Amino acid sequence: MRRVAVIGGGITGLAAAYRLRELAAAREFPLAVQLLERGARCGGALETIRRDGFVIETGADSFLSEKVAAADLARRLGLGAELIPTREIYRKTCVVRAGRLVEIPAGFSLLAPAHLGPVFRSPLFSPIGKLRIALEPYVAARTSSDDESLDSFVTRRLGREVLDRVAQALAGGIYTADPKRLSMAATMPRFVEMERRYGSVVKGMRAAEDARAAKSSDVSGARWSLFQSFRNGMATLPETLATRLGASIRKDAEVVAMSRSGDAWRLALASGESIDADAVICAAPAHAVSRIVAGVAPSAAKLLDAISYASAATVNLTYRESDFDGPPRAFGFVVPAIEGRRIIAGSFSSFKFEGRAPAGAILARAFVGGEMSRDMMQLGDAEMAAAVRDEFRALLGVSAAPGFTEVRRWPNSMPQYEVGHLARVAEIERAVAEIPAFAIAGAAYRGVGIPDCIRSGESAADAIFATLSAPK
Template sequence: MTDRSGGTEAKRRGCNGSSGIHMSAGGERAGGAAPLPVLIVGGGVTGLSAAWELQQRGISYVLFEAGDFFGGKVQTEHTDDGFLVEKAADAFILGKPWAAELAREVGLESEFIHPREETKKLYFLRGDELLDFPPNMKMFVPLDDESFLRSGVLSPEGLRRFLAEQDVPPRPDTGEDESLAAFVIRRFGEEALDFIVPLAAGIYVANPYELSMKAAFPQFLALEQKYGSVIRGSRATPRAEGPIFMSFGGGMGTFAAAVAAKLTGELRLNTPVLRVHPGGVTLAGGEQVRGSGVIVTVPAWYAAPMLRLDFPQASAEVGALRANGSVAIVLAYRAEQFPRDMALHGLQVSADAETQARTRMKAITVHSAKLRGRAPDGHVLLRVFFGDIEPGQARAEAVREIERLFGVQGEPLWHSYADWRGKNPAYQVGHLDHVARIRTALPPQVRVAGASYTGVGLPDCVNAGRTAAREVVGASLTPTA
């Protein structure tokens, strides 16, 4: 197994010796006049990024992580038989530069890898049919009409209506939010939901009738306003050169571990925070630690109770943020169990009623083909995604689907699963206003940051952590104690 703690040094700092900034319960500082550190709650990618930013600015900090490793949802496991299993993120988008920038800053360039071009085949499951994913797409937007019309991913009428988006006038720019479903129906027609929802809502594991366009996909609203059409706008905007996604040879866990290993401040593993105050935190067990600011990077459902006593209004707003659930089943096979070559990236499942009546599966990723080094030669590693269902049921269904779709013979060599039920932030319509209310309800030296608020992808989490660090440092220049 990987050392997920960021190295023995980080763990030692975290679990044992601490460096003398602890307060007595009365809040007296033990060590004289040095400035109080900024306190960071949570050691996921957001918290680690906040710590890194503070370190770059020469500001002392203490990071508290409830668990016994850094990275939060970013978890990579190496099995004894040579597979590399990602529990959550397997790659991140390069269009938002912040995660790649941080990876460079901590010296990870030699680990950079990208999804393999030579296996870049994708399918779209509609009914019983495994269709080729339409070529020449930018996310869900077809860059040419002909290949999309030939694809069969919607009915002929649905495909024509989809492309007629080019003639739908833009909505007046009122700044009002709307759901993904309302946006898609308005611009691409109702049937388009069957194709767009698996691609778009899948990232957010969201109900498309609730998912906020302004929070999740502002780029499509901007294209509508600028070009009068999402399709015309996408075609007018040149595609970025080079790869779109990035990962690490040793898995995503390498990223968190590398950042943690470069942190020279105090990192405390196995240290849950119970309560956040204007001037510090209370730890489980009652110890109080004073700080010049507090950055709370835990998900909203953990943050709300921490804020309840000292910031009741912010706590109520944070507690009103919703979450969705997902389960990922990991299956390992020998390549010879498959009658076909599994050199493909995976498949997406249509959201139409007929397909949904047959399967609760949302998508499959063929990890062994998508990224190098995920399985030993001659083996296939799959991740099968479901919504909020019981992992045992998901596992049985995943095995059945792999048999039905790919004709696999026999049982998997092993299986595992990642249970993210209730753990995926749901950005509901009005989310950005909601987050603005939370910010207003907190003093400037206390910030909440992370996947619950300003983007679930790792680049957004890195940016959120670093931004919160800069804000708290700015705020704490004015003494508050």
């Protein structure tokens, strides 16, 4: 019987542990898997509160189905019938401009439009800003292959107004990052490829739009039709994985160090206990991995520690429909930093997905913190909720007290993909490859989304299983 320890009970670690069990069963290979989670619950940032008919997401509320790992795993778990799409009728996104919500022009994706007509008709940009966007196809393509920041890329190709009014806010909603430090190659490689291939992002967007046969030409903001969730909330996925793994999971088990013990690993726990394993998958955040491997791979530890993290929080609030004069029938809105407000985005969960709120009620939530708004994380829960209510009053005109509020903090949870990130990750991977029977996985490396994390965990499981099952 070979033994594998998986460190970290977020979606990455759960996916890795389950994949190991699948491989062992398929190959009839004797394998014991133990998942070690430092906290009292598994699932990481996938946490759903089900209360009074509301389905409340305190972390990620959906995943991108275009990346197949999450949907594939759900189907293997028998959850295919639980997958739900976004609601077509409300599929639009807004951005705050001068204290008002303005719809993002149709066909505008993250940082560039596929068509100029909706841009010219939109009040989002000034006449000079619109002219600058129209000139983008005539801007010479960059010849250097060096990584570039979002700030540099967008201002160079489309102008400062696009960065300040849209790109920073949309990217901020995903990565909670400073655009001056956010890597284009690591986060938005398709736009870099558009410039390389077509000499223009607008031309590249139009080509992609034509390829989709105008399928989403009437959709604003992100391509929400590609987002899915679960009927009873995102926690359905980690809860099901945890149930399947059962006694393989050990909670309140923080790994603080690891060392070689003969041909195996010995993991030291904060409790003073130790656990032996033939192989280890570390699916903890990079800063935790750095501490764990410091004694056996100091060079890898130093590289891992260089990946910085930002903190964020979500504030969910419940309202009656009558509390609003007329709520924006949209999935949500983003707030550019240039607006100087105290939230970075807001969304309407009950508009985005069916079954998130009882009839006559609205479930809304705000995103707080991130790299550009670190001061908000210093507030207490009550102060944070009050700040969100003030912003909703100013932006949405809702002054009624919410039915109830749920604040959830995610400290040091958002890895920052800074310029040069992919080169750093490649260096980390080379250093980690020198550590025997050991693999890393998670959001810190090659994708922060749910499917990215699942794919990362499963790839690590595949590699470790291949090592253990190889003939000697």
